[in-house]
Amino acid sequence: MRIGTHNVNGIRATLVRGFRDFWDGAAADVIAVQEVRCRAGDLPLWGFDGWHATLELGHLPGRNGVAVLTKAPPVAVRTLHGGALHRVADGRVEEISSSGVGGRDLRPFATEGRYVEVDLADAPLRVASLYLPKGAAWPYDGLGEEKYRRKMRFLRGLRRQLRESRLDAQAQGREFLVMGDFNIAHQQLDLKNWRGNQRSEGFLPEEREWFSSILGPRTLVDVVRRHTGDVSGPYSWWSWRGQSFTGDIGWRIDYHLASPGLARSATSTWTAREPQYEHRMSDHCPVIVDYAI
Template structure:
């Protein structure tokens, strides 16, 4: 059995103060994908990732973005949108060459710390951490066309990459798993107030259509939705403002998308929603799935 989780930490230093280690020590996951690490390597607190080995792409935008995959042992292979990532373990941080993902639509995002994938050394899996741009509600909001188009371009490139990487992983005898913050609620089950958000970024018709296009019995499978087919949510993000968390007025925007073989191996999954507003680690809660993989 392999336990795998994903967590948008909304800043690793703040998350550490709020209980990051407590949750993941108890969860005892074998692999954890992180998004919005939002910290330069030089500013990482000592022991930030505990006993895990971290493969980290911080990007070049100070205080923004940053993705990582935490594993028990150093990965066998690393791919990213750039040529270099950072390996962090108990001995410290070192740069590591990465295989650059060649994709004309993803290339403009190479310095933003939005995607990294690894081949595990101790299981036949390829695992990726994704932080998809938030986008904008253009044309419903004036002056937001550029942000809207950037997200659409990233999505276009990502769809192609998911297909190519899944096929490449299969040729190597591996299943493929992409986790992270997609900034899209796919269906009406994936956000509480869907009626009032039909012109909001993250629930635009074209975003939802794109999300559906990458899913399928021979493409990628939304694992948590497969495990909870008729459930509202389980939500993964709530605004810090107002009573959204208390009233569970959330969005499900953090996903495990798995190749079909791995999806069939999913045994159980849950969102680690904190018991109270005061105990929140981030504005996102972790999503954890157990897979029956040796």
């Protein structure tokens, strides 16, 4: 199976910039999408032609929103609030129900459109799409401290949730894969200017320690890092400003984290950085892995 993740930074804008052309050419089987940033009534339904889209849009207008695109309807869907969410199929959008996951720490984020997981109908696999809060740089002051504390609370809850989802999937005979924008560069290899960003959100010591805590040979595996080895990048995000993209001054913050069995089945990985600035679909680029599953 070919599986990808893509923070689109607004589905309507990204469709204009070539989202469908890229993913039709990539011939993916599953796509995790983040930052849909669109209300249900404004969804461009033509953009999901040929896909079954399960969307957790949240209640914040113009912000967040995650989705999983599959070829067949999933057999189960879970969100942080366990209520209604949206599905696009056959050119129409409708509300469906979901089961609830997440504990006390994730409850304040339940309606923000940050997490959705589905059990595939055509493979023994559970797939989650995640958009993690950005947080704030150090030293924290005013609103920055609140953003920092919210992110750390989300991380505490997410660690428990990923463990529970992985173990529950395992009990059902399924592998587990969480993809998306984690807003954390785990290692020095994962951003170009790591020395100058040690007090920046996304590269704080406590964020990186958290990331290490969820990885392990028996828990979750960073699939792209396992395949690329100890090389710089490959980056998946570049600022729109300045010469970040042209100079490849980026961050690797978009991940495939897989259960060990699924990680071992990965046969190839690539980060689909556009060749030129004017061809960019988003400030993130797709990250794709082929799995022998």
